[in-house]
Amino acid sequence: MAQQNVLDLLVSKKQARKKCVAVLIDPDKVDDFESLKSTIDLCTNHYVDFIFIGGSLIVNDNFAKIITLIKSKCNIPVIIFPGNNIQIDPSADAILLLSLISGRNPDMLIGQHVLAAPVLKRSKLEIISTGYILVNSGSPTSASYMSNTTPIPSEKPTIVACTAMAGEMLGQKAIYLDAGSGAENPIPQKVISAVRRSIGIPLIVGGGLNTINKVEVAFDAGADLIVIGNAIEKKPEFIIQVTGKAAGWTS
Numbered sequence: 001m002a003q004q005n006v007l008d009l010l011v012s013k014k015q016a017r018k019k020c021v022a023v024l025i026d027p028d029k030v031d032d033f034e035s036l037k038s039t040i041d042l043c044t045n046h047y048v049d050f051i052f053i054g055g056s057l058i059v060n061d062n063f064a065k066i067i068t069l070i071k072s073k074c075n076i077p078v079i080i081f082p083g084n085n086i087q088i089d090p091s092a093d094a095i096l097l098l099s100l101i102s103g104r105n106p107d108m109l110i111g112q113h114v115l116a117a118p119v120l121k122r123s124k125l126e127i128i129s130t131g132y133i134l135v136n137s138g139s140p141t142s143a144s145y146m147s148n149t150t151p152i153p154s155e156k157p158t159i160v161a162c163t164a165m166a167g168e169m170l171g172q173k174a175i176y177l178d179a180g181s182g183a184e185n186p187i188p189q190k191v192i193s194a195v196r197r198s199i200g201i202p203l204i205v206g207g208g209l210n211t212i213n214k215v216e217v218a219f220d221a222g223a224d225l226i227v228i229g230n231a232i233e234k235k236p237e238f239i240i241q242v243t244g245k246a247a248g249w250t251s
Contacts, residue, residue: 024229054081094126103149131167141180157194179207196222
């Protein structure tokens, strides 16, 4: 287990005005464990803060194996980023208990959580209640399709900000703004800034962050933690650029 609770670590870094980086690993895209080991080495050598694992679908049996491998090779906290209630493994450090507050699908607001609750209760996972907000990024993404919800339009920052405020008032411990895996465009700066001004809890931003300029914009707008996934599948060394930017960030 991580030496410090994941949420406490994220909050303390936020308070210290330090930017954080998470690498997202989709088990369905891992077919070469040697490449995964190299990615883990990059994460370790270049001070990635967290490793997320999860995806919209899990169509193979790699989920637990990947977590075990990561835990055997590094001390970076492993956080489950679940697409549904079966994506749970007690050997991880924590799980983002995502409530899709941007949509009106009751299954993603509370239904999946009810099914997962007994398993989570028995596990030793740190449970981080997270308000999950999908923002339109252009073409439909797997997240919007699988959740059967409509993302909030990117030109409506006030709606996104009010949704985040409601999530914080309902007791969520973090807000996650997501453009979706493989998004054409990242979350616009004006949306991130509007949410940052509206909440006091940690702000996670992911989706479409495939250039260092886009990462810089997200940090500048107020993201506390950015998540990169698709970008490192083709260019693992992107990790070096992003963590270097985070380490040298001054606000």
